[in-house]
Amino acid sequence: xxxxxxxxxxxxxxxxxxxxxxxxxxxxxxxxxxxxxxxxxxxxxxxxxxxxxxxxxxxxxxxxxxxxxxxxxxxxxxxxxxxxxxxxxxxxxxxxxxxxxxxxxxxxxxxxxxxxxxxxxxxxxxxxxxxxxxxxxxxxxxxxxxxxxxxxxxxxxxxxxxxxxxxxxxxxxxxxxxxxxxxxxxxxxxxxxxxxxxxxxxxxxxxxxxxxxxxxxxxxxxxxxxxxxxxxxxxxxxxxxxxxxxxxxxxxxxxxxxxxxxxxxxxxxxxxxxxxxxxxxxxxxxxxxxxxxxxxxxxxxxxxxxxxxxxxxxxxxxxxxxxxxxxxxxxxxxxxxxxxxxxxxxxxxxxxxxxxxxxxxxxxxxxxxxxxxxxxxxxxxxxxxxxxxxxxxxxxxxxxxxxxxxxxxxxxxxxxxxxxxx
Amino acid sequence: xxxxxxxxxxxxxxxxxxxxxxxxxxxxxxxxxxxxxxxxxxxxxxxxxxxxxxxxxxxxxxxxxxxxxxxxxxxxxxxxxxxxxxxxxxxxxxxxxxxxxxxxxxxxxxxxxxxxxxxxxxxxxxxxxxxxxxxxxxxxxxxxxxxxxxxxxxxxxxxxxxxxxxxxxxxxxxxxxxxxxxxxxxxxxxxxxxxxxxxxxxxxxxxxxxxxxxx
Numbered sequence: 001x002x003x004x005x006x007x008x009x010x011x012x013x014x015x016x017x018x019x020x021x022x023x024x025x026x027x028x029x030x031x032x033x034x035x036x037x038x039x040x041x042x043x044x045x046x047x048x049x050x051x052x053x054x055x056x057x058x059x060x061x062x063x064x065x066x067x068x069x070x071x072x073x074x075x076x077x078x079x080x081x082x083x084x085x086x087x088x089x090x091x092x093x094x095x096x097x098x099x100x101x102x103x104x105x106x107x108x109x110x111x112x113x114x115x116x117x118x119x120x121x122x123x124x125x126x127x128x129x130x131x132x133x134x135x136x137x138x139x140x141x142x143x144x145x146x147x148x149x150x151x152x153x154x155x156x157x158x159x160x161x162x163x164x165x166x167x168x169x170x171x172x173x174x175x176x177x178x179x180x181x182x183x184x185x186x187x188x189x190x191x192x193x194x195x196x197x198x199x200x201x202x203x204x205x206x207x208x209x210x211x212x213x214x215x216x217x218x219x220x221x222x223x224x225x226x227x228x229x230x231x232x233x234x235x236x237x238x239x240x241x242x243x244x245x246x247x248x249x250x251x252x253x254x255x256x257x258x259x260x261x262x263x264x265x266x267x268x269x270x271x272x273x274x275x276x277x278x279x280x281x282x283x284x285x286x287x288x289x290x291x292x293x294x295x296x297x298x299x300x301x302x303x304x305x306x307x308x309x310x311x312x313x314x315x316x317x318x319x320x321x322x323x324x325x326x327x328x329x330x331x332x333x334x335x336x337x338x339x340x341x342x343x344x345x346x347x348x349x350x351x352x353x354x355x356x357x358x359x360x361x362x363x364x365x366x367x368x369x370x371x372x373x374x375x376x377x378x379x380x381x382x383x384x385x386x387x388x389x390x391x392x393x394x395x396x397x398x399x400x401x402x403x404x405x406x407x408x409x410x411x412x413x414x415x416x417x418x419x420x421x422x
Numbered sequence: 423x424x425x426x427x428x429x430x431x432x433x434x435x436x437x438x439x440x441x442x443x444x445x446x447x448x449x450x451x452x453x454x455x456x457x458x459x460x461x462x463x464x465x466x467x468x469x470x471x472x473x474x475x476x477x478x479x480x481x482x483x484x485x486x487x488x489x490x491x492x493x494x495x496x497x498x499x500x501x502x503x504x505x506x507x508x509x510x511x512x513x514x515x516x517x518x519x520x521x522x523x524x525x526x527x528x529x530x531x532x533x534x535x536x537x538x539x540x541x542x543x544x545x546x547x548x549x550x551x552x553x554x555x556x557x558x559x560x561x562x563x564x565x566x567x568x569x570x571x572x573x574x575x576x577x578x579x580x581x582x583x584x585x586x587x588x589x590x591x592x593x594x595x596x597x598x599x600x601x602x603x604x605x606x607x608x609x610x611x612x613x614x615x616x617x618x619x620x621x622x623x624x625x626x627x628x629x630x631x632x633x634x635x636x637x
Contacts, residue, residue, distance in 0.1 A: 103540050105540070106537070106539060106540035108540075111535070113531060114531070115531065117535030117538075119532060119549075119550055120634045120635050121634050121635045122634065130539050134539075134540060134541065166634060180539070181539075190538075
C-alpha cells in the first residue's frame with residue numbers, strides 16, 4: 001500500500017493523522033460550520049449550491065431534506081470535499097478544512113452511501129478495515145475493531161466477518177456500510193440516502209438501529225434523504241432545502257411540522273402534519289388517565305362496589321403480576337352469574353409507555369370501546385388512554401409548538417433588527 | 423515413415439521447438455500485459471484517449487502478421503527481435519480494450535465510496551478499480567494468448583524461434599518424405615500448447631479472482 005504511513009504510533013491517534021479530534025478515548029461529535037458555500041459547475045451559469053451558511057452542533061443529527069435535484073447531496077459531498085466548493089469555507093470543530101489535504105480530511109469523516117457501496121471483492125472484515133488500514137493501525141487492533149464494529153451494528157462477528165457483500169441481505173449490507181464508515185471512530189458521519197434502497201420494513205428497522213447507535217455514540221451525523229417521515233424520525237434538526245440548496249427552514253421536527261416557514265415547506269411536509277406530530281411524542285410524555293382496577297383475589301363484593309361507585313362503568317381486572325387481563329362491565333358479572341373467570345372481555349391490545357402517540361391512536365381506534373391500557377416495562381398496568389386524552393394532549397402539544405415557534409421567530413426578528421442597527 | 427514414427431524419432435527437436443514457442447509467447451504476453459494495462463490505466467478516464475488507444479491497437483491488428491514481420495526485418499534484422507516486437511504489438515489490442523472496458527465498468531458508486539473513505543488516487547486504482555476490472559483483463563490476456571500462439575508460427579519467416587520452423591520447412595518441401603509430418607507436428611504442437619496455456623489461465627483465474635466477484 002503506497003499510501004500507508006510507515007511510522008505510526010501504536011495508537012495511531014497522532015495529531016497529524018487525526019485532526020479536529022478531542023482527547024483520548026471515544027470520539028464524540030464535532031461542530032460543522034459552513035460559511036457561504038457555493039458551487040458552480042464548469043460550463044454552467046447557475047450555481048448548483050448558492051451561498052449556503054449552516055451551523056451544526058456537536059453530537060447532533062441533522063437531516064438535509066428536499067426534492068430530488070435540489071442539491072442536498074451536493075451540499076453533503078462538499079463537507080468531505082468530494083465536491084470542491086467554488087467559494088466559501090468549511091470548518092469542522094473550528095478548524096478550517098477547506099484547504100486541508102482532502103484525503104486526510106476524508107479519513108476522519110465517516111461516509112455511508114445508498115446501497116452500502118461495499119467493495120464486492122473484499123470480505124466484510126476487509127471492508128470494515130479499509131480506513132483503519134490506511135491510517136496504519138496494527139493488525140491486532142484492526143481485528144479487534146472489526147469485531148467491535150460488527151457487534152455494534154448487530155451482526156455476529158464470527159458469522160459475518162469472512163462473508164462477501166453479495167452473501168448479505170440489503171439490510172445487512174447497509175449495516176456493514178455504517179460499520180465501515182465508523183471504523184476509524186470519526187467525529188462526523190455523513191450519510192447519503194443510506195436507507196433509500198431497502199424495503200420499508202428493513203428501513204424502519206435500520207432507522208431504529210441508527211437512533212440507538214447515535215444514542216450510544218453521540219457523533220455529529222449529517223443525513224440526506226428525500227423522505228420527510230424519515231427526517232422527522234431520525235433528526236434532531238431538519239434542514240429543508242429548496243433548489244440550489246437554499247435553506248427554506250432549519251429547525252426541529254416539531255417546529256417544522258407545526259409552523260412551516262412558507263408554502264414550500266408546508267408543501268413538502270405534506271398533508272397530515274398533526275398526524276406526523278403524533279410520531280414525535282411518546283405516551284409517557286402525556287397525562288394518562290386512570291380506571292378503577294381490581295385483581296382476582298379481591299372479593300366480588302368490592303368489585304361490585306367499585307362498579308357502583310360511579311367512576312366510569314367498567315373495571316380493569318389485573319392478573320397476579322398486575323398486568324391488564326380483562327375489561328369488566330356492569331352487566332358482565334350478572335350475565336356470568338357471578339363467576340369472575342367467565343365474565344368480561346379479555347384485553348387484546350396494550351401500549352407501552354415508550355410507544356408513540358400514533359401507536360396509541362391506532363390502538364384506541366381499533367379497540368371497540370375506544371380505550372387502551374398503558375403498561376410499564378414489565379407489562380404492568382400504569383394507566384389508560386382514550387380518545388379524549390389523546391385529543392387533549394395533541395391540542396396542548398400543537399399549542400406549545402406554536403408558542404415556541406412564534407417566540408423563535410421573534411428572536412430571529414430581534415436578532416435581525418439588532419444586526420441591522422449595529 | 424508414418425506420423426507417430428516421425429514424432430518418436432524427432433521428439434527431442436519437437437520438444438525444444440515447443441519450449442521455444444511457448445517461451446516466446448509467454449514472454450511477449452508478459453510484456454503486452456504490462457504495456458496494455460499501463461495504456462489502459464492512463465487512458466480510461468478520458469473519452470478520446472481511451473478511444474484512441476483502442477483504435478490504434480485494433481489498427482495494428484489489421485496489418486497481416488507476415489507483412490508486419492517483413493516490415494520489421496529491415497529495421498531490426500532477423501531472429502528474435504522482430505518476433506518479440508510483432509507478438510507484443512498483436513497481443514496489445516485485447517488487453518488494452520478489456521482493461522479500458524473493465525475500468526470504465528466499475529460502479530461509479532464504489533469509486534465514490536472509495537474516495538469518500540479517503541483512498542488516494544493510487545490506492546483507489548490498486549485496491550478497488552484494478553481488482554474489480556481484473557476478470558475482464560484476464561479474459562483479454564487469454565484471448566491475446568490464443569491469438570499469439572498462431573501468429574508466433576509466422577515468426578519462423580524471420581528466422582524466429584518456435585514450431586513455425588517445422589511448418590515452414592514442411593510447406594517449402596511439400597511432396598518430400600516428411601513434409602506432411604512436419605506441418606502436422608508443428609500445427610498439433612501449437613494446438614496442444616494453446617490448450618495447456620488456457621488451462622493455466624483457468625487456474626490463475628480461480629486463484630486471483632476473489633470469491634466475492636467470481637461469476
